[in-house]
Amino acid sequence: MAIYAFMYSLSAIFVIIGWWRIFSIQKNSSGFFFLLFAIAASVWLLIYYLFFANILGEDILLILSRSAFALSIIGEYSLILYIWNFHKRDDARTRRNSLYILCIFIALSALYVLTWWIVTSLSFDASANTFREVYGPIIILHTVLTIGFIPLLVIASTIRIREQNSLNKIRLKMIALSIGILMFILIVLQLILPMFGIWIFEREITLLFVVFVGSIVYITKRYYFSWIGFWIGKIIIYGWAFLLTVLVLNISRFVFGQGTGLSLWYWVDKDTYSFIEVFISIGSFLVLERFLCKTFLSVTSRAAELKMRINSLSEDMSGITREKELSLFLSRRVKEIFKTNLFEIRKFDERYSELENFFNTHPKEKTFINDMVFIEENWGKFDKLKIRTELGKDGFIALPISGMWNGLPSCYWVIVLWQKFFGDFYDTEEINALIGLSFSVGRQLKYIDMYNEIRDLSENLDKKVDDKTIEYNDLLNRQKEFISIISHEIKA
Numbered sequence: 001m002a003i004y005a006f007m008y009s010l011s012a013i014f015v016i017i018g019w020w021r022i023f024s025i026q027k028n029s030s031g032f033f034f035l036l037f038a039i040a041a042s043v044w045l046l047i048y049y050l051f052f053a054n055i056l057g058e059d060i061l062l063i064l065s066r067s068a069f070a071l072s073i074i075g076e077y078s079l080i081l082y083i084w085n086f087h088k089r090d091d092a093r094t095r096r097n098s099l100y101i102l103c104i105f106i107a108l109s110a111l112y113v114l115t116w117w118i119v120t121s122l123s124f125d126a127s128a129n130t131f132r133e134v135y136g137p138i139i140i141l142h143t144v145l146t147i148g149f150i151p152l153l154v155i156a157s158t159i160r161i162r163e164q165n166s167l168n169k170i171r172l173k174m175i176a177l178s179i180g181i182l183m184f185i186l187i188v189l190q191l192i193l194p195m196f197g198i199w200i201f202e203r204e205i206t207l208l209f210v211v212f213v214g215s216i217v218y219i220t221k222r223y224y225f226s227w228i229g230f231w232i233g234k235i236i237i238y239g240w241a242f243l244l245t246v247l248v249l250n251i252s253r254f255v256f257g258q259g260t261g262l263s264l265w266y267w268v269d270k271d272t273y274s275f276i277e278v279f280i281s282i283g284s285f286l287v288l289e290r291f292l293c294k295t296f297l298s299v300t301s302r303a304a305e306l307k308m309r310i311n312s313l314s315e316d317m318s319g320i321t322r323e324k325e326l327s328l329f330l331s332r333r334v335k336e337i338f339k340t341n342l343f344e345i346r347k348f349d350e351r352y353s354e355l356e357n358f359f360n361t362h363p364k365e366k367t368f369i370n371d372m373v374f375i376e377e378n379w380g381k382f383d384k385l386k387i388r389t390e391l392g393k394d395g396f397i398a399l400p401i402s403g404m405w406n407g408l409p410s411c412y413w414v415i416v417l418w419q420k421f422f423g424d425f426y427d428t429e430e431i432n433a434l435i436g437l438s439f440s441v442g443r444q445l446k447y448i449d450m451y452n453e454i455r456d457l458s459e460n461l462d463k464k465v466d467d468k469t470i471e472y473n474d475l476l477n478r479q480k481e482f483i484s485i486i487s488h489e490i491k492a
Contacts, residue, residue: 065119
């Protein structure tokens, strides 16, 4: 059990670290309820280890079992409250409601731990070498609370998603999806299958919490995403890759057993994986996941379509020779392609710009996204008040037009886009396409600048030729007049 003690302890540590990363962004009731989930999950992991270690007496294990049931409910509903308070401003009413909910959790815990109504006693399962719960008369309450979690999650997510801006909308969708997947797996493995006497992955299930918290941290810390269909497809592919990995592992064990006469069946003869099994599992999963993603789930078609449309736009604007005409043309076409409310090209002459200063000071930054996560991660690189004033309430993403195209040593132009229609978000492929567009616009601005210089030179040259022609004609007339005067004097 030493390996499981290490695994459970490490999982609990990762869960707490994940909460801290999330709380650094959401220092409100939402972060508090995720802390409550992290504590419940961490204590639940510790109880899980003690329960399977068989190092404590039956009476203590009974209390731990009841506590684990209570913590599972507290953890589940803390996630709903995390979603309900997601990026919601704290006020006195919110804090008061949070206190009431905490009191309900305490009362529910007392019902679970101090009474025999949920878990009556324990019975020893010799085949699994562990204790199993004997359920009490109102175990149905726990079942109803567990299954009822799903519709409540859907309702809370639907309401809160409608109230979010573009990026927070997709963040909350992905968080709700992650919670739904976690709970579906837990309900199947710990509620439905045990009803039929089937217990599988009951010790390895702790790894789900680490993966779940890691996914929440990843989601809350990002400020651009691929389209949601890509992520759903990715989850399906991970599931298929896992099932195929299990098939490959069992085939490998069968071949090994046929060749050597030895048995390596994990859930029959062993309690831990061998190193060979670990390498086969990891290698098979990575190869299968890459193959399935490349075959069935590729964003290259979407990226190629955007690239084709941007190339077409670049060709169509190649004949434009005026900055105002270019701005109007791009505004119309970009709004059609990216479904945005506004597109504009801003030119900074002598006036100070915080955006210009940001891109010049940090030339590796290709975009500025007017989102809380981006601003918090880059807070030391700019003045938040000035840049928000400059972008305005609706300005969402800004891209620099590099100085290498306009002949200047630094950023001089900036592309600014507003939020998309219906609060939609700019996905990863669209942002990459916009970065490519900024270079095309830079080349066109350089072309317009050179065209204007040549036109000015041509106009100046024509003017100089006209001036010289007038001067020549004037001199010629003077010469004729002088000759006429001299001729007249000679005749006289």
